Amino acid sequence: MTHYSTLQVESDGAVLTITLNRPEKRNALNAVVIDELTRALEEAAEDSTRGVVLLTGAGNAFCAGMDLAYLEGLNNKTPEQHRADTEQIARLLRTLYDLPKPTIAAVNGPAVAGGMGLATVCDFTLAVPEAKFGYTEVRIGFVPALVSIFLRSQIGDKRARDLLLTGRLIEAREASELGLVTRVVPANELMPEARALAAKLLQNSPEAMQATKRLLIDCARTKLDSEIEAAIAANVAARATADFKEGLRAFLEKRKPAFGVRHHEVDE
Numbered sequence: 462m463t464h465y466s467t468l469q470v471e472s473d474g475a476v477l478t479i480t481l482n483r484p485e486k487r488n489a490l491n492a493v494v495i496d497e498l499t500r501a502l503e504e505a506a507e508d509s510t511r512g513v514v515l516l517t518g519a520g521n522a523f524c525a526g527m528d529l530a531y532l533e534g535l536n537n538k539t540p541e542q543h544r545a546d547t548e549q550i551a552r553l554l555r556t557l558y559d560l561p562k563p564t565i566a567a568v569n570g571p572a573v574a575g576g577m578g579l580a581t582v583c584d585f586t587l588a589v590p591e592a593k594f595g596y597t598e599v600r601i602g603f604v605p606a607l608v609s610i611f612l613r614s615q616i617g618d619k620r621a622r623d624l625l626l627t628g629r630l631i632e633a634r635e636a637s638e639l640g641l642v643t644r645v646v647p648a649n650e651l652m653p654e655a656r657a658l659a660a661k662l663l664q665n666s667p668e669a670m671q672a673t674k675r676l677l678i679d680c681a682r683t684k685l686d687s688e689i690e691a692a693i694a695a696n697v698a699a700r701a702t703a704d705f706k707e708g709l710r711a712f713l714e715k716r717k718p719a720f721g722v723r724h725h726e727v728d729e
Contacts, residue, residue: 463504465497469519475512476659477505484520489528490575492549498579499553506560512667513659514560516583517567517652523592524576533713536706540697547696550575551607551689557582558611558685559678561671563662567655568592569648573630578608581615581641584674587655588633589648594641595630601718602708604699606692610685616640 463470469480479501481488488494505514518524538546557564557579566572568588572580577594580586588594596612598605605612605625613621616639624631636642646654662670699705704720711718 463500465501467494467497468501470501472511473656475510475663476515476656477508477511477513478515478517479505481516481518481524484518484522486528487522487525487571488518488520488576489525489531491528491531492546494528495549495553499549499556502553502556502560505562506556511562512663513563513565515565515567515655515659516557516579517655518569520570522570522576523566523568523572524579525571526574526576526597529713532709535700536709538700540701543697543700544693547607547693551693554578554582554607554611555685555689561674562667563659563670563674565655565658567651568594568633568642569651574598574603574605575608578611581636582611585643585658586636586641587644587646587651587658588636588642589651590633590645591648592633592636593630594633594636595628596625597628597630599626600628600708601712602699602702602704602706602720604695606696606699607689610688610692612641614681 467481467483469482471478471480479498481494481498483489483494502514505511563585564583565585565587566580566583568580568586570589570591571593573593573595574597577596580588580594596605596608609621609625612624620639633642633645637645644654707720708718
C-alpha cells in the first residue's frame with residue numbers, strides 16, 4: 462500500500478479507511494493533501510479487494526478548508542497557476558464523486574469550505590452533533606465555485622443560495638434537515654456506525670452497486686463537465702479581483718476586510 466505523508470490509509474477486509482492526518486492543522490487542505498487524497502481515491506477505485514471507502518479526519522476536525530500557508534501564497538500566483546490549482550481541486554472532487562464504490566464520510570468535527578465539499582460529495586455522510594458545516598468563502602472575497610455545483614444538485618437552488626451567499630455555519634442537525642447529512646450520531650458511535658453501514662453495504666451485490674453509481678454518474682456527466690469548466694473559469698477570474706486580494710490579506714492579518722475600498726485607502 463502506498464505511503465502518504467498527510468493521510469493514514471488502513472484496510473480492514475473490504476473496507477478502506479482514509480483519514481486526513483494533519484490534526485495540528487485541523488486537517489486543512491494544501492497542494493500535498495489534495496494530491497495525495499486524489500491518488501488514494503484513484504487507487505481505491507482500481508483495487509478490486511476494497512468494496513467501501515470510508516473518509517474521516519484525525520483529531521477534533523474533519524477538514525477546516527484551505528491551509529493558512531496555502532492561502533498565504535495565493536496572491537503571488539499567476540492566472541495559469543491559479544487555473545492549475547483550481548483544476549487540481551476539481552479533479553479531487555470529481556474523483557470522489559465518480560468513485561465506483563460506495564463512499565462514507567464520518568464527520569468528526571468542523572467541515573468547512575472544501576472540507577464540507579469532501580464531506581457532502583460522499584454517498585453517505587454521518588456526523589457528530591458538534592460538527593459544523595459551511596461555505597464561508599464569500600466572507601473573505603472567495604467564490605465557492607466548484608463546491609456550489611455539487612451543493613445545488615443536492616439541496617436545490619434556493620437553499621444553496623442561502624448557504625453560499627451568507628457564508629453562514631450550520632450545525633449537523635440543520636445539515637441533516639437539508640439532506641447534506643445522512644445521519645447524526647454521538648461522537649462515541651461515529652466510527653462504529655460508519656463501519657456498520659459499510660458492513661451493510663458489503664452485503665449487497667458489488668456489481669449492482671457499481672452499476673447503480675455508474676448510471677447516476679453518467680446521467681449527470683455532460684452537465685457536470687460543463688459546470689465544472691465554468692466553475693474553474695469563475696474561480697480563476699475571482700482570484701484576480703480586488704475583493705479577493707483584500708479579503709485574503711484581511712484574513713491573514715486577522716482583521717475585517719474593507720471590501721469596495723481601494724488598497725491604498727485600506728493601508729492608510
